[in-house]
Amino acid sequence: MELHLHIEGDKDLAEQLYSQLHAAVSSGRLAQGQQLPPSRLLAQQLGISRKPVAMAYSRLTSDGLLQAHTGRGTFVGAPGTSASRPLQSADLASGATLKKWLDFDTPFRQKLALARSQYEFSGGTPAPAHFPQDEWRRCILYGLRQDGLRRGRYASTGGEPALREAIARHAAYARGLVCEPGHVVVTNGAQQSLDLLGRILLEPGDVAAVEDPGYPIARALFKSHGARIASVPVDREGMVPEQIPDNARLIYVTPAHQFPLGMQMSPARKAALLARALEIGAIIIEDDYDSEFRYEGRPAESLQSLDRHGIVVFMGSLSKVMLPELRIGYVVLPEALLQPFMIAKHLTDWHTASMTQLALAKFIDEGCLARHIRRGHAIYTSRRDELLLGLSTMLAPWLEPVPSSAGFHMAAFARRQTDLPVLLRLARRAGVGLYTLDGFYAEVKPRAGLFFGFGSIDTLDIAPALTIVRDVLQQVDPSSKSGHP
Incomplete structure (x- = not known):
């Protein structure tokens, strides 16, 4: 150089x-x-x-x-004292457009900037200490060798054939999906899947129906494509189909483990949602972000497995199951969306890094992913049980857990009026990272409560952390010391 x-x-x-x-x-x-x-x-x-x-x-x-x-x-050596040449701000024709981006809600980016607490209840993070590093290292070396055999050539836009086949088998086994490898497309995390779906399904002014409360990034992504967001309320059975507007082009849902409240969509509600989407000609995006970890009852059928008209896109994330820094997601697409999606991905980044894909295909084929999920299930079960115990005993005067049977986060509604911002500030000073639910609401009136992620906190740390939370709550709400809500 x-x-x-x-x-x-x-x-x-x-x-x-x-x-x-x-x-x-x-x-x-x-x-x-x-x-x-x-x-x-x-x-x-x-x-x-x-x-x-x-x-x-x-x-x-x-x-x-x-x-x-x-x-x-x-x-x-050490730099001199001369200052770099100052730049004069140009009057950009795109200035107003650039300014609009500053209005988009990116709360998770702000949370990542926070220093981690001793006891951390942040969501969306798996247990990194239990990841099988030796098995993954061996698969990475295999991926490097395979990638080296064809160095200097671009790979397939849809993903490495070996990984598409492995994902199709995994999704069929774990989630009952009906799909062929050719309808699986590998993406750079679930975020890229959402972005590309927005690109091919939405024109400026189109309506995208999103759960409220729901995933803020999905809302912001669709809005960035010029969509108008229709906030659809959820109840104990999931999104309410009757509230979806007639002109919605796209419906975004998290039926297996509603984000952020955690309930599972009922079978009757799934049937009603499919009927409503078919009635108005909308595509459903089924975000199945962490349902591999289930603790109660039988595995629920996915919307994709119930779809008989090609209107459901199934979106998964292996980053959530393994490590978030891997940035590997996938979609299972109906026929009508397959080629438009492939073209959009080709224009965006051509293809996802092939070496990581080849390593992941071997990781799945050798049973490493299945073993990792089984180990993770045992770990998250103990953490969930410990969290539920603490919420139902020492924190019962203040918090009511929302029933949740999957994933590695849980929500709890406030039983009494409590100054939650003060609680968060004092808890962080005492070494506990807590997060409220209000940031997940858009137009529906927020219900006061807390969001507990238990992927990044050890089981033995949960009780001490909740003890600190109880002590802080007694300071914030002295009348509660009697223990009665």
Whole structure:
């Protein structure tokens, strides 16, 4: 890689080099500790003699901006005091459009910026300490070897055939899906799946029906495509189909484990939702983000397995099951959406990283994913039971848990009026990270309550954390010390 320098003519070459390198170091363009090319190589790259390069290096070394190490080379030293050239703000024609992006709700990005507490109840995070690193490392090495055999070539937009087949088998076994590998498309996490679905289904002004309370990112993504959001309330059976407007093009739901409240959509409600979507010609996006972990009752049928008219898109996330940094999601598409989705993905990023896909295919095929889910199920069961015990005993005067039979988060409604912002602030000072439900509501009046993720907190830490929460609640609500709601 060549160092970018601009030489004009053949006069004062050493001065030109000195000035440009001095400015690059002072402005930070060349970072402290960065190695510069040997003087002979730089002279060759610039098409000049070595002498002016050596002279410039010598002056910069005397100034303390470069450091020469015998046998190692020349490196950037501490930057000078000169400030970088200030930029004058241009009057951009796209200024108003850019400003609109600042209005989008991205609450999870703000939460990620918070320092993690000693006891953390954040949601959407699996248990990283129990991930089978050795098995995954072996699969990654396999993926590297396989990827190396065809280095320099782009892969299939829909995903590696081996992974599409593995996902189709996994989804059929775990969720009862009826699908062929050719209808599975691998994406960079569930976020990209939502974005691409919005691209192909929505025009500016179209209506997207979204659960309220619901997933804020889905709402913001569809809005970014120019959609008008119809907030559809949920009850104990899930989204209320009668509240979906006639002009909705898209319906976004989380039927297996409603986000964020956690209830499961009833069979009667699923049938009504499918009928309503068919009546108005809408596509249903079924976000099945964490239903691999189920604790009570029989596995519920997915909407996709009940669909007889090709109106349901099943969306899954292996990042939630494994590690969020993997960024691997997938969709199972009906025939009408398959090619438009593939074209949209090709235009966006061509394809998802093939090495990770090949590793994941082997991870699934060798049974590593199934074993990991079984281990995770035992871990999350103990954490869920411990959380439920604490909510139903020491926190019972203040909180009522919402019935939930899947995933690794739980919601609890407030039984009495409590200053929740003060609770969150005091709990964080005491080492407990808590989160309220109000940020998940849009137009429906929020119900006061807390969101408990138990993927990133150990079982033995839950009782001490809830004890701290109880003590803080007694400070915030002194009248509750009697223990009666």
